[in-house]
Amino acid sequence: MSATLVEIVKASNLKLKPEDDKLGFGRYFTDHMLVMDYSIETGWTGPRITPYEPIALDPAAVIFHYGQTAFEGMKAYRTEDNRILLFRPEKNFSRLNASSERLSMPPINEEEVLEYVKQLISVEKDWVPTSKGTSLYIRPFIIATESFLGLAASKQYKLVVILSPVGSYYTNGIQPVNIKVEEHYTRAVRGGTGMAKTAGNYCATFNAQTKAINEGFSQVLWLDAIEKKYVEEVGTSNVFFKINGEVHTPELSGSILPGITRMSVIEMLRSWGIPVSERRISIEEIYQSYEEGLLEEVFSTGTAAVISPIGELEWQGRKIVINNKSIGAVSEKLYDTLTGIQTGKIADTFNWTTEVN
Numbered sequence: 001m002s003a004t005l006v007e008i009v010k011a012s013n014l015k016l017k018p019e020d021d022k023l024g025f026g027r028y029f030t031d032h033m034l035v036m037d038y039s040i041e042t043g044w045t046g047p048r049i050t051p052y053e054p055i056a057l058d059p060a061a062v063i064f065h066y067g068q069t070a071f072e073g074m075k076a077y078r079t080e081d082n083r084i085l086l087f088r089p090e091k092n093f094s095r096l097n098a099s100s101e102r103l104s105m106p107p108i109n110e111e112e113v114l115e116y117v118k119q120l121i122s123v124e125k126d127w128v129p130t131s132k133g134t135s136l137y138i139r140p141f142i143i144a145t146e147s148f149l150g151l152a153a154s155k156q157y158k159l160v161v162i163l164s165p166v167g168s169y170y171t172n173g174i175q176p177v178n179i180k181v182e183e184h185y186t187r188a189v190r191g192g193t194g195m196a197k198t199a200g201n202y203c204a205t206f207n208a209q210t211k212a213i214n215e216g217f218s219q220v221l222w223l224d225a226i227e228k229k230y231v232e233e234v235g236t237s238n239v240f241f242k243i244n245g246e247v248h249t250p251e252l253s254g255s256i257l258p259g260i261t262r263m264s265v266i267e268m269l270r271s272w273g274i275p276v277s278e279r280r281i282s283i284e285e286i287y288q289s290y291e292e293g294l295l296e297e298v299f300s301t302g303t304a305a306v307i308s309p310i311g312e313l314e315w316q317g318r319k320i321v322i323n324n325k326s327i328g329a330v331s332e333k334l335y336d337t338l339t340g341i342q343t344g345k346i347a348d349t350f351n352w353t354t355e356v357n
């Protein structure tokens, strides 16, 4: 489809770009952003690329009080021959609409907004970093902007897309992490908003995460909210277990965020002839398979780290050590193949990448 070119208002002063090795995550933002507005009367209108700048909102805007909002996270990668690739971006915009539906927010035209985002990236091409492992992180989000304190869905919204050059996740090579199984706090519950990328799901995890970090872990593993038995996610990543030659991951129950890396890992493993099952997995079963010597690999998946191997799980004071705390063969092959496709080093036989011109 050929969406119209958006209006562009160029920034009058361009920022100094940071060095690739100083990027970190989500600290620096490019010179421009994409903005669009919604009202019940007009639908989504006025797509425009403007200088990166603060958003002025009424203090009574619904977003500040009732948290009606959704976001996405994806990356643009620079290839060795200087092309810019997106990884399955259409999946991010359909997930944004799924989040919006859960939060009583209006859908966007997925194809059109993707075209606008490509135009934004095209304007900001020089911001896509070049060093190994770096990328341009893309953060689309929608906020409820109507000024009204009544408890009802807003009649006005703003879609904003900002871009942030981000550093390599693994500066010292891939190190398996240790994870604490969280027994007290809950991330999400079936029937709640766990399947949506919405603000409240994330601030609700900060205390458990801080506590785990203070205890020397890098993240928590979340159990289901109802029985506190079944494995759900690790931090804000999906989780996989390789047990006796088969790969298992929690089924999408409504409280689990349907990751695009998760979906890609499942499709890739199946294409390699490795069986994958999506089902309920109890932490008890994981411990049992460890005791029987059948727990071969554990890893989490997400846009930020792609694949993050887990070296140790702690559950009720019991330690589960995985693959001698080193990355497993399947985890490593998944990492190399996925990042290879994302950066154009490996032929994209799945047709997952889209070029930005």
Ligand SMILES: *Cc1c(COP(=O)(O)O)cnc(C)c1O
Binding pocket: 073, 197, 233, 235, 236, 237, 238, 257, 258, 259, 260, 261, 262, 301, 302, 303, 304
């Ligand atoms: C974003 C996110 C993921 C990973 O999704 P990807 O599309 O693979 O980046 C997993 N869990 C949670 C809670 C998330 O917010």
